[in-house]
Amino acid sequence: MTRFSLLVEFDGRPFMGWQRQAHGPSVQQALEEAVQAVTGEQAVLHAAGRTDAGVHALGMRAHVDIGKPIEPFRLSEALNALLRPAPVAVLACEVVPDDWHARFSCRGRAYEYRILNRRAPLTFEKGLVWQVGRPLDAAAMHGAAQRLIGRHDFTTFRSAHCQSESPIKSLDRLEVVREGERVLIRAAARSFLHHQVRSMVGALAQVGLGRWTADDVTAALEARDRQRLPLNAPPDGLFFVDAIY
Amino acid sequence: MTRFSLLVEFDGRPFMGWQRQAHGPSVQQALEEAVQAVTGEQAVLHAAGRTDAGVHALGMRAHVDIGKPIEPFRLSEALNALLRPAPVAVLACEVVPDDWHARFSCRGRAYEYRILNRRAPLTFEKGLVWQVGRPLDAAAMHGAAQRLIGRHDFTTFRSAHCQSESPIKSLDRLEVVREGERVLIRAAARSFLHHQVRSMVGALAQVGLGRWTADDVTAALEARDRQRLPLNAPPDGLFFVDAIY
Structure with missing residues (x-):
């Protein structure tokens, strides 16, 4: 073999x-x-x-x-x-080599989440971006994202169906950048909980819309309570971009 | 009104x-x-x-x-x-104003043509790019493109169905740039003949594949003969990007 x-x-x-x-x-x-x-x-x-x-x-x-x-x-x-x-x-x-394993040998995973921040409907990218019609403050989102960096209990940002043994994960990178009408969120970690990226993006969108502050993100994280999360971002905008070995 | x-x-x-x-x-x-x-x-x-x-x-x-x-x-x-x-x-x-006309007031039109230059099949962009599997020399394409700049009889690069009164047009810009796996061709002129951009891209692709030299492009232009053109690039990769007034 x-x-x-x-x-x-x-x-x-x-x-x-x-x-x-x-x-x-x-x-x-x-x-x-x-x-x-x-x-x-x-x-x-x-x-x-x-x-x-x-x-x-x-x-x-x-x-x-x-x-x-x-x-x-x-x-x-x-x-x-x-x-x-x-x-x-x-x-x-x-x-x-025979002992190389795509899942178990993987030391890092990177995702990109793509938001198209405009009022006009989608044309080319239906199902490939999350459309948010109201203006997002990407700088505020980036600032709040830094509250999630590091080793934490991410229970708030975890699906009820998550099969991971522990809710404790180390988040290495969570960057929010604006490129014209696009807001891109780039996340990297050794591994993620089920729905973690979409849950974090959902929380950051609240910040971008001015409904949450960075302190609200910290409070939600510390609450370790899934109910604190306003919404999951839809799957449409989520891309698995890289696996590191 | x-x-x-x-x-x-x-x-x-x-x-x-x-x-x-x-x-x-x-x-x-x-x-x-x-x-x-x-x-x-x-x-x-x-x-x-x-x-x-x-x-x-x-x-x-x-x-x-x-x-x-x-x-x-x-x-x-x-x-x-x-x-x-x-x-x-x-x-x-x-x-x-009532005398402003989208077509007749337009002083310049800009197109972008997108090639995805890779061997692997298309996933996200079926119908949105022209896939060329063999490596294209974008620098050679750009060099040859400059032979088409200026005022010329573009009969070679004109559809048989073109309804324009004259085949003489002034081409202001024709740039070829590589961005990773993408080769982008940007064209600007006051107006274009029917199929002109796709015809020019078809000729430049011959150059990119090493089948034509820049001199072959000049010779094709000067021949004023549609039969000299090896192929039209498909519509998939063509985007109307800007109208200038």
């Missing part, structure tokens, strides 16, 4: 998420079916992160073990041909 | 083009029906440029005359509400 690492880009709009689901299409299933068509083997893909329905990836990492001899470039070409017309692309493919 | 200028963004994928067609949806029809729903008036929209099927706009300018009293902001809000779910958005709306 040879272990291959795949760098995968996907548009999450038509998928129930990364993970195989009984009741709808998933990125994992699309890739596993393509691997089976190439190799005749029933392989299982492991990913650095299991994204939710409607969440996208610019640089997801996954691995798969294949018995049939095949060159990495040939494998990626064959997978891309078989994945059509699903909006999933293998950007890179390489052989890795 | 009051004349309103509209700044319009649209995703050209579902449309037969700007202009009303008997056999398919057009941006003009979508907007005219929205105006009629707001005002009860059968108004005609005039645009700075009539884009082809599948061509997009980030900043098309159009005007319309309306008898019913209405504030510009209210008009744009109502049009945007009625345009849903069509991917057309009115970004700005203002009252202009």
Whole structure:
């Protein structure tokens, strides 16, 4: 068996998420079916992160073990041909050691959340951004975001369905920048709780709209209470951008 | 009657083009029906440029005359509400003098053509870029593009269906820049012939692939012969970005 690492880009709009689901299409299933068509083997893909329905990836990492001899470039070409017309692309493919694991070897994960801050309706980016019609104060959002940096109990920012053993995580980076009509939130950590990025973006949007102060964000964090959170940002704007090993 | 200028963004994928067609949806029809729903008036929209099927706009300018009293902001809000779910958005709306004309007053038009230069298939941008799998030399393309600047007979770069009285046009700007995997071609002129931008991009792609030299571009221009052109770039990557008055 040879272990291959795949760098995968996907548009999450038509998928129930990364993970195989009984009741709808998933990125994992699309890739596993393509691997089976190439190799005749029933392989299982492991990913650095299991994204939710409607969440996208610019640089997801996954691995798969294949018995049939095949060159990495040939494998990626064959997978891309078989994945059509699903909006999933293998950007890179390489052989890795047998003990390399896309999920367990991953030392850092980075997400980008994209807000289109304008009143006019979406045209090109339906399902690819969160549209916020009222003006957001990105500088205030960035300031408040710094309250969340470091090691904390993130229970407030955790889905009720989160399967993580502990709500304690270390957040390394949470930056908010404005680029014209866009407000981009970039988050990096060793790992995240379920819905953590979308929950943090939801809280920061309250700050951007002037409804919350940075102190309200601190208070919500310290409350360790999911009920303190006004809303989750929708999946549309969330992109998994990088896995670090 | 009051004349309103509209700044319009649209995703050209579902449309037969700007202009009303008997056999398919057009941006003009979508907007005219929205105006009629707001005002009860059968108004005609005039645009700075009539884009082809599948061509997009980030900043098309159009005007319309309306008898019913209405504030510009209210008009744009109502049009945007009625345009849903069509991917057309009115970004700005203002009252202009009665002799201001979106097409005839326009002193300059700017287009951007977007190439995604990578081997992996498209995910997020199907219909929004031209995918070229083999590496393009953007610097060589830019150099060759400068051969087309100035006042020339652009017969080689003109559709057989072009209705312009003369094939002589002045090209003010044709820049090719690489941004990562993207190659962007920016063109500006007082006006363009039908298919001129896509034809020029098709020729520059030949240069980028190493099949043509800059001298071949000059020779094709001077031949004034449509047969000299290897291909038109597809509409997917073409965006009308600005009209100058």
